[in-house]
Amino acid sequence: MAKVRTVHSCTECGAESPRWQGQCPQCKAWNTLVEAVVEPAGANAARFAALAGSTGKLRTLAELEPREEPRTPTGIEEFDRVLGGGLVAGGVVLIGGDPGIGKSTLLLQALSLLALHHKAIYVSGEESGEQVALRAQRLQLDPGGLQLLPEINLERILAALKNERPRIAVIDSIQTVYSEVLQSAPGSVAQVRECAAQLTRFAKQSGTSLIMVGHVTKDGTLAGPRVLEHMVDTVLYFEGDTHSSFRLVRAFKNRFGAVNELGVFAMTERGLRGVSNPSAIFLSQHAQQVAGSCVLVTQEGTRPLLVEIQALVDGAQNPNPRRLSVGLEQNRLAMLLAVLHRHAGVGCFDQDVFVNAVGGLKITEPAADLAVVLAIVSSLRNRPLPPQLVVFGEIGLAGEIRPAPRGQERLKEAAKLGFTAAVIPKANAPRHAVGEMRVIAVDRIEEALERARELEA
Structure with missing residues (x-):
């Protein structure tokens, strides 16, 4: 097996350097060199060979037969409204928000309902298995069919997903996942971009509905590269004050539904509950x-x-x-x-x-x-x-x-x-x-x- 080679490329001018430097040698910009994986020329061809039949032929738009993507309802009406009716097979959802606003709580509630009828895996990178089990007990959920994987190594996560082939998978969160082929720390731009690309590629090839949790920066945007929002199909943001009992989930991007859709929740002792009359x-x-x-x-x-x-x-x-x-x-x-x-x-x-x-x-x-x-x-x-x-x-x-x-x-x-x-x-x-x-x-x-x-x- 050939050794994986990495380079550091400048986010401003695209120049490459074999090692990290504080200043780009070409455009002289500071702190713009980001680690990236360099793959052999034939690696991408072999990886996407399975898709060549659908993407390599030139056809007119009239020859294509559009079909409505089947939806998998999550069981939470307000969450389904923001998603456009439910989860889509092979769709990738990115959900962000301030710490403690309720991202993990909402996803654990939705996954426990989905696990009653579909195979679901919850990958926890921030909490141990005991902590997740304690939260499920506090929310009085039925986690009997929900599988839990406390892991942050990308290769092990992908191996488990390929082995189990779940219908729905949650990665909580993408900033904690790291790949062994990169030397940078988890949460860095290179790690977030590479891990998100590998997980998105798996979801598209296997048909698994994937939900990734993302951290936000001080100004409220998703941490890491903006390319993360372009990779996924749906981008959701949690809004609202953590001191208030109400939470708002807004869709900023949705390839399978309307954008700017809003879901209103109330935080209770048993988790997030949809609000029937938001006005x-x-x-x-x-x-x-x-x-x-x-x-x-x-x-x-x-x-x-x-x-x-x-x-x-x-x-x-x-x-x-x-x-x-x-x-x-x-x-x-x-x-x-x-x-x-x-x-x-x-x-x-x-x-x-x-x-x-x-x-x-x-x-x-x-x-x-x-x-x-x-x-x-x-x-x-x-x-x-x-x-x-x-x-x-x-x-x-x-x-x-x-x-x-x-x-x-x-x-x-x-x-x-x-x-x-x-x-x-x-x-x-x-x-x-x-x-x-x-x-x-x-x-x-x-x-x-x-x-x-x-x-x-």
């Missing part, structure tokens, strides 16, 4: 009407959610007023304040402005603009908005109110929860009445403020 989490219960509060109907994947947007406008105590947003994009807040001053005559240049999305939800769609503006004006004037009012719509730099996708579904969700009035873009105006809801369609920001003031009265 109740993101709506505060006030004893009386308060200024600076506006209810937004946002769209997360295929699910409309009602979220309370809170704003606090207070006199600035220094020459540079603060603009702070939690759950919303801060640069967009500065843009909305400029549009509000230019086209509606409402200035906040001497005020501190704080905006928050209740419940820890991160809202990225621009349809939240109108709710943010109404909440800011309500706090500035100290006049509460009607409690049964919902709002959505994007605001342009010219002051126009642009439509939001799936406006009908948003209105139906709000009417189902008892809201009786809505301020929406004119392009989203429904052709037929939505229950007993009063729909107010506007096309300018100044018109939206005027109609909202009439509702206050």
Whole structure:
């Protein structure tokens, strides 16, 4: 057997060096040399010989017969929603999140349910077998058919998977796995990339549904190379504060389903439980009407959610007023304040402005603009908005109110929860009445403020 040779390549310019150096000898960049395996020329040809029949022929798209991939439900409805209906044979899922947020708990719950009907293996690289068994006992799970492998060596893991041929396998986590052919430590860029590539190759060739757990960095992105996200089929992120009992699982990439799909869970003594009415989490219960509060109907994947947007406008105590947003994009807040001053005559240049999305939800769609503006004006004037009012719509730099996708579904969700009035873009105006809801369609920001003031009265 030929000896495996490794080189160190630069991530900036691609130059190679036989050994590690602090500075790249070509582009002079620091700390960019990463260890990689150099395989013989015929190694890749032999490895992918089995796939040559399906990839080596040139065919037209009309000759191919597309088929729907069969799904394997996990038994947890919210988890299946984020996955697009369940696990796909040969699919690779990467799930990341902050430490202690519930990644291992959710996967252990799902795998214990899947093990009742399918062969499943849980590869634990961070915890011993006794620790995993203790967690299963605490969660009151039935782990009778679940097989456990406490191992971090890649070659031994692959040997066990090839021998057992499970339907579903979990690697917890990919940062703890190492390959003997590389000299770098577990968790390094080279180890993570090589181990993920080998496990993904096994999943595609064997048809095993593979789930890998990934650590995240300080800024919330997956640790290791970004190529890890390109290798897998689905990328899921855990969101939410570890001090709160609610957890959000969002799909950022899914080759077999919709992206930006959201699953809502509540952390209980028996693990994570799906929340049947997520909108109740993101709506505060006030004893009386308060200024600076506006209810937004946002769209997360295929699910409309009602979220309370809170704003606090207070006199600035220094020459540079603060603009702070939690759950919303801060640069967009500065843009909305400029549009509000230019086209509606409402200035906040001497005020501190704080905006928050209740419940820890991160809202990225621009349809939240109108709710943010109404909440800011309500706090500035100290006049509460009607409690049964919902709002959505994007605001342009010219002051126009642009439509939001799936406006009908948003209105139906709000009417189902008892809201009786809505301020929406004119392009989203429904052709037929939505229950007993009063729909107010506007096309300018100044018109939206005027109609909202009439509702206050």
